[in-house]
Structure formats: structure tokens, C-alpha cells
Amino acid sequence: MTLNxxxxxxxxxxxxxxxxxTQTFVLRGFALPxxxxxxxxxxxxxxxxxxxxxxxxxxxxxxxxxxxxxSLGWTTDRQGYRYSPLNPATAQPWPALPDCLRELAQxxxxxxxxxxxxxxxxxxxxxxxxxxxxxxxxxxERDYAAPIVSISLGLPALFQLGGAQRSDPSxxxxxxxxxxxxxGGVDRLxxxxxxPLKEGVHEVMGAQRINLTLRQAG
Ligand code: MD3
Ligand code: FE
Numbered sequence: 001m002t003l004n005x006x007x008x009x010x011x012x013x014x015x016x017x018x019x020x021x022t023q024t025f026v027l028r029g030f031a032l033p034x035x036x037x038x039x040x041x042x043x044x045x046x047x048x049x050x051x052x053x054x055x056x057x058x059x060x061x062x063x064x065x066x067x068x069x070x071s072l073g074w075t076t077d078r079q080g081y082r083y084s085p086l087n088p089a090t091a092q093p094w095p096a097l098p099d100c101l102r103e104l105a106q107x108x109x110x111x112x113x114x115x116x117x118x119x120x121x122x123x124x125x126x127x128x129x130x131x132x133x134x135x136x137x138x139x140x141e142r143d144y145a146a147p148i149v150s151i152s153l154g155l156p157a158l159f160q161l162g163g164a165q166r167s168d169p170s171x172x173x174x175x176x177x178x179x180x181x182x183x184g185g186v187d188r189l190x191x192x193x194x195x196p197l198k199e200g201v202h203e204v205m206g207a208q209r210i211n212l213t214l215r216q217a218g
Contacts, residue, residue, distance in 0.1 A: 112182035147184025154205030162191035
């Protein structure tokens with residue numbers, strides 16, 4: 001008899017935690033058990049606060065379309081990047097953070113060594129083939145002590161993890177449907193980006209990649 005503890009049970013999965021840097025982790029497939037609850041909740045959020053392509057302070061229209069849920073949402077326009085309690089497109093508060101999304105983010109943060117993560121903002125990014133996010137730092141949050149949790153859904157993407165300087169070499173990491181990344185602490189201000197999304201159709205999500213980024217912004 002073989003002693004493979006994972007072969008029989010459908011629910012028990014082997015731990016798949018990859019450490020990319022001191023306080024940066026990818027939790028492979030971590031979101032998959034939540035998707036039955038999460039996907040309908042996301043559909044409701046996007047129906048109330050439609051995804052749209054926003055303009056950067058430099059006047060460029062982003063290739064990524066975005067919306068938010070939670071008490072604060074990240075936005076950009078010619079005036080700058082900021083977190084706001086209101087959706088500028090509707091002048092209404094962003095939809096509430098679904099409970100299953102908060103729980104998923106808290107459990108992922110804990111699995112990466114960050115206790116007491118309490119997100120108040122979830123940025124929802126939608127990439128269609130060709131869409132990308134150039135190297136940047138996340139600097140609009142009030143307190144850099146809290147980690148950030150990001151959930152990848154749909155088409156695979158190549159994520160770029162750089163260093164403290166824009167010119168530092170970067171690691172390219174594939175992110176797949178259900179993968180969760182958690183980073184914070186000494187890695188909180190690393191440069192990062194997403195290479196142009198390749199053409200394709202995902203069997204659950206269609207011809208797109210959705211990334212959810214949960215933060216303590218306020
Ligand atoms: C930063 N989103 O919305 S987050 C963003 O896939 C953003 O849509 C990307 O960057 C996306 O601001 C990726 C993932 C991420 C992962 C690891 C990091 C950002 C990181 C490690 C250090 C610093
Ligand atoms: Fe970012």
C-alpha cells in the first residue's frame with residue numbers, strides 16, 4: 001500500500017506555498033475552494049460598479065479596466081491617484097466587501113505569516129489580451145505595515161517582481177487561476193508589474209484575467 005495522503009481525498013491538497021522573497025509568497029490554488037461563493041459575489045459588485053478604463057495623471061488611458069469594493073476604492077484621473085469612499089462614475093459608495101472575500105484574504109495573509117489582516121479596500125483589475133501593468137510601486141496606502149493580498153482568476157499572466165529600485169532585475173512569475181500572492185514587510189515597496197496578457201479563453205472566466213488586490217488603505 002502506498003502512503004500518499006493526498007491521492008484519495010478530493011479536498012485535501014498538498015501545501016503549495018512558494019516563497020519569492022523574504023516576505024513575498026505565492027499560495028498556489030489557495031482561492032479555488034472559495035470560488036463557488038466568490039464568483040457570484042464578484043458579479044454583483046461589477047453589476048453595481050461597472051469596470052472602466054481610467055485615465056492616469058499623465059493623460060494615458062489604462063489598458064486595464066478597474067472597479068472596487070470595500071469602504072475605500074483606488075481611482076485615478078488627471079488630478080492624481082488616490083483612495084476614495086465614492087465611485088467617481090456614480091458618486092455612490094463602492095459596493096461592500098463580500099464576507100467570503102475578506103475571509104479568504106485574512107486566511108491567505110495568515111498563511112504567509114501576517115496576522116490580523118483587516119482589508120478595507122479591494123481593487124478589481126480586468127485584463128483582456130494585450131492589457132498590461134507597467135512596473136510601479138504601491139504607495140497610496142496610509143500604513144505600509146499591513147500586507148497586500150492579490151487573487152488571480154482566469155487567463156494566466158506573467159507577473160514581474162522587481163526590487164526597491166526601478167532598474168533592479170526582476171523575477172518573472174506565472175500566476176494562474178486561483179493563485180493568491182501575499183507580500184508585505186520588507187517587500188512592501190518592491191516594484192512590480194504584469195506583462196501583456198496573451199490571447200486565450202479560460203474555461204471558467206472566458207477571455208480575460210481578473211486580479212483582486214486587497215489592502216488596508218485607510
Ligand atoms: C508588490 N496589480 O493593482 S498585484 C496593482 O495583477 C497591481 O493586477 C497587479 O499591481 C495585478 O497595483 C499585481 C501583485 C503583487 C504581487 C507581489 C508584490 C504586487 C507586489 C510584491 C511586492 C510588491
Ligand atoms: Fe501594484
